[in-house]
Amino acid sequence: MLGSSFSFPVKGLGVWKNNELHAVSNGAWNRYSGGTWSSLASGLNTAAEWSFANFDGSFPGINLIGANGVDPIKVYDGATVANLAGAPANGNYIINYMNRAFCAVGNLLQASELNIATNWTTIVGNDVDPYTISVDTTDGETINALKPGIGHVTIFKPNSMHELFGSDPSNVRIEPITFEVGAINNKSVITLNGTMYIMHRTGIYRYGGGTKPSRDFSQPVQWYMDNLNQTAISKCCAGTDGQKLYFSIPVSSSTTTDTVLVYDPEFDAWSVWNDFTALHMVQTASTFHFGMNDGKVIQLGGTTDNGAAITWERISKPFSAEQMSRKIRWTRMWLVADVPAGSTLNVYVSPSATGNSDWVSAGSIAPQTGVQSARIIFTPQQTAQSNYMRVKFSGTGPVTVREWDRDEIDFPIV
Incomplete structure (x- = not known):
């Protein structure tokens, strides 16, 4: 967090000469310098973006x-x-x-x-x-x-x-x-490497000129856009740190943004941040910042959330046999990962293609200096015959999963 938190939501972030950060909150225009915020103008409208x-x-x-x-x-x-x-x-x-x-x-x-x-x-x-x-x-x-x-x-x-x-x-x-x-609003459009990304009430679109905008690339996160709280979409915002794109949205009944969809165009990969209430985003020459609903201005980077270990999880796609009507069972898996001191890594499996209610613990990987290779053996009860299997990695603190593999038995159709 930069300086002290404002008492009200951040209504704007700007950058002067690509390095001096400015923020508006509760009708006051503020400048960040020397580790503190100072007010430059007050009495401004408290609601306008x-x-x-x-x-x-x-x-x-x-x-x-x-x-x-x-x-x-x-x-x-x-x-x-x-x-x-x-x-x-x-x-x-x-x-x-x-x-x-x-x-x-x-x-x-x-x-x-x-x-x-x-x-x-x-x-x-x-x-x-x-x-x-x-x-x-x-x-x-x-x-x-x-x-x-x-x-x-x-x-x-x-x-x-x-x-x-x-x-x-x-x-x-x-x-x-x-x-x-x-566009949902002025802060929901962002450009990266000559391509424009646009948040519309029906999805996230990509526009490169010459053809109509398309949302094909954002289909992996379309569920979140389909479940936008339409009464709070004015809170949506987008930004980029020069490598990834960030789309902040209110999901379901949330009255402010609570979810950030993160897209990495280099790998065409999406990830999701939960319980993150960004209302504005801005990039300086060297840093990327979020203006939050609770009045904080925070800087992206580091390995902790203002000193606290970050809780995370990654869920795989559903795996099946070549013929999806055949049942499968996993017997063991191998994991190559960096789990430094202070971090945790837990592994779970699920016999369902979707949902979050039937995860079974497969084991955990203890912290260790350097890269380690671990083998996890499954009992029949852990991975009973199923048409699908998924794996979930979860933990706290920085962890790098470098490789994952598994042994699988494919059963005949009966």
Whole structure:
């Protein structure tokens, strides 16, 4: 945890110059420096969610602009926070694209003068002028997210996506992408390695341009998206540490986020964090941070949860015989793992393809210095004949499972 916890949920995280962390909570804009948080502005709306963008242009240096759609758009110059002069009232989802500041007000996409974030209205008749474009759809939805890209801005509504190409009044145009998929909110869209990942109320979609967004890659975690608490989806958020993607959601009856779906694109693998209430995520040059529902701002990394050992588990897919109607039984398994001092590793097996009620303890691996190879022998009672078998590894603290194998008997069909 960074500094002391705020007393209320975090409503925004921003980064100035890629290294100085800022957070908004309970109507106060705070800066993190020297291990403590200090308030730079107060009296702000306590419910609105914030977005941030760095902007240089005509400013004396890089400034951090923040918007929430309720308060006047704010700007931080490295020392103080003030209203951004000339900014549109109720402007939201602030971004920096092609040396212009952009924001949305309802269905209107507004762009500042080229290099000047303080002029949004004065027009002299050339391509440096500010401009406003209406993004209308037949469903009447308003813009709820803006994301800059290379050569375009992606504009989101709850159930549609559009792209703005060009940057000047004479060449700008908007093209629709889809009227079937949109964004839950501005903080539920993230880009990694040129690919955009989008949280929609029906699933997590991937968009690389040229084709419609697809959710095929997220089918392993579709159950969680199918069980979103639709009354609390405004709390959803997404982020990346540069290697993995993190999607925070409220599941079932939870009134705030309680589950994080973690995707590793290098290995096309998913994992799930439970009881984790992230509301905002942001990456600095070297660290990745979560803003939490309980007011904490925490940093990803290390081997403990603020000093406490982390409890974890990994459940395998169901294994069957080549012909799924045949029954199988496992007789023994081998495990190669690193279990350092202070960590634990337990092994369980289940004769069911799904569920969590029939796990049978198969044994545990004691901590040991270096890599160890362990053999586990099963009794017939532990792995009675079944059409399916699963294995679960669980424990506390850091553990690396390097290899797992098993002996299996396949019985004839009777």
